[in-house]
Amino acid sequence: MATDQMSRTDGKESGRGRRTAVVTGIGTAARLGLAVVWAWAGLAKISDPEAAAQAVRAYRLLPESLVKPFGYGLPFLELALALLLLVGLGTRIAAGLSALLLVVYIGSIASVWARGISIDCGCFGGGGAVSASHTAYLQEILRDIGFLLLAGWLIRWPRTWVSLDGLLATD
Amino acid sequence: MSQKNSSEAKRTARERMQEERAAQEAKAQRIRKFSIIGTVLAVIVVAVVIGLVVQNSRTSSYNASQAPAGTIGANKLVIPVGSTAAPSTLTVYEDLRCPACGSYEKSFHTTVNQLMAQGKVQVQYHVVSFIDRNDNGTGSKNAANAVACAQNVGKFHGYHDVLYANQPDETDDAWADKSKLITLAKQVPGLDTPAFESCVNSNSFGAWVTAVQKDFDKSGHTSTPTILLNGTSAYPTYNGEQISTANLIKWVDAANKGKTPASLAPSASAALVSPNASPNASG
Incomplete structure (x- = not known):
C-alpha cells in the first residue's frame, strides 16, 4: 500500500516498485515450481506403498519399525506441501518445511554415497538397490x-x- | 492556557485512539498469522495421517490362505521344485523380467534340472517382482502372478522355464500384455485352460506376489538372481570360486558328501529334466 502511494508521488520510488514486482514474480514462479516438484514426487510414490517403503529401507538409516511410517507418510507430506504452495497458504512456513525436508534428503543421499551403498534415491518413485554403475548421487x-x-x-x-x-493480507 | 490544555488533551486522546487501533490491528494480525500456521500444520498432519491409514489398509491384506497350492514356508511364499528329501537346497530369488536372471537360467537351468532329477537338490524359488519399480511397468508382477497360477495347478516348473526361454528385453515391458503370458503357456502341456487364463487375467495371486516381494525387500538381499546353496551365496561366487555348470555340480556333490540323494521315480526324474515334454511321449 505504502509503496504504491510513494511510487505514484515519487519518480525515484517507481524503480523500487518495479524491483518489488520482479521479486514477487520470481517468488510466484518459485512457489508454483516447488509445488509442481512436490506434487510430482508425492504422486509418483503413492501408487505402490511397498516400493515406497523399500526406497526408504534401502538407505539403511531407519530401523525396520520406522521404515513403513516414513515410506507411507513422506509422499503425503510432500503432497501436503505441494497443496499449500499451490494455493499459497503459509508460503514462508511451507517453504521452510520444504527446505528442512530437502536438507534431510540431501543428507541421506550423501550418507548413502559415503557408505558406498548403491541405490536409486527414490526421489520421484522407484528406489531401492541398483548396480553401482547406475547410481547418480551427484546429480x-x-x-x-x-x-x-x-x-x-x-x-x-x-x-x-x-x-x-x-x-x-498477512505480512 | 486552557485552549492549549484542551488541544493537548485532544491530541493525546487522538494518539491514544491511534495506539489502540494499532494495537488492535497488531493483535488481529497475530491471530491471522497463528491461524495460518495452525492451518498449515493441520493440513500436513491430516494429509500424513490419512496417507498412513490408506496405505496401511492397502497393504495388510495378505495371509497364507491366499498362496497358490503347494507353496511352502511360514507364509507360503516359496515355490519348491524337486524332492523334499534331497539333501541340498538351492534357494533362488529371481525376477522374471530381470536380464541377469535370464542369463543365469540360460546357463544353468539344464544343470539344475538334472541335479533335481538325480535327487541331489531341491530348488526353492522366490518369485520377486521389483523390476517393475526400476523400469516402470507391470510385466514382472503379471509374470509372477502367472507362474503362481501355474504353481496352483502343479505346472510351475515347466512354465518358469518357458518364460525364461522367451524373456523380453528388460526395458521392453512385453508382459504388461497378459495375453502374451497366456500364449506362452500353450508351450506347457495342459497348462492353458480357461481357469488358468482367468487366473492370469484377474491377477488372482496379486496379494501373494506383493507379499513375496515384501519378503525379499526385508531379506537384505538387494539384487537378483540371488542364489544360495544351503544358505550360502553361490552366485556369482561360492566361497570365492566362480560359478560354472561344472562347479555347481562339484559344490552340490561336496555339500551332499555322505548323504543319500532322494530316490525319485523314473517318471518324476524325467519330468524334472524336461518339464515340458509331452506326457504321452514320455509315458
Missing part, C-alpha cells in the same frame, strides 16, 4: 540443491501473486 544432490534454492528464495521473499496469503 540427485545437485537437483535437490536447486529445489532448496527455490525454497530459500521463498523463505526470504514469501510474498507472491495469486496466493491465499495475499488474499488474507
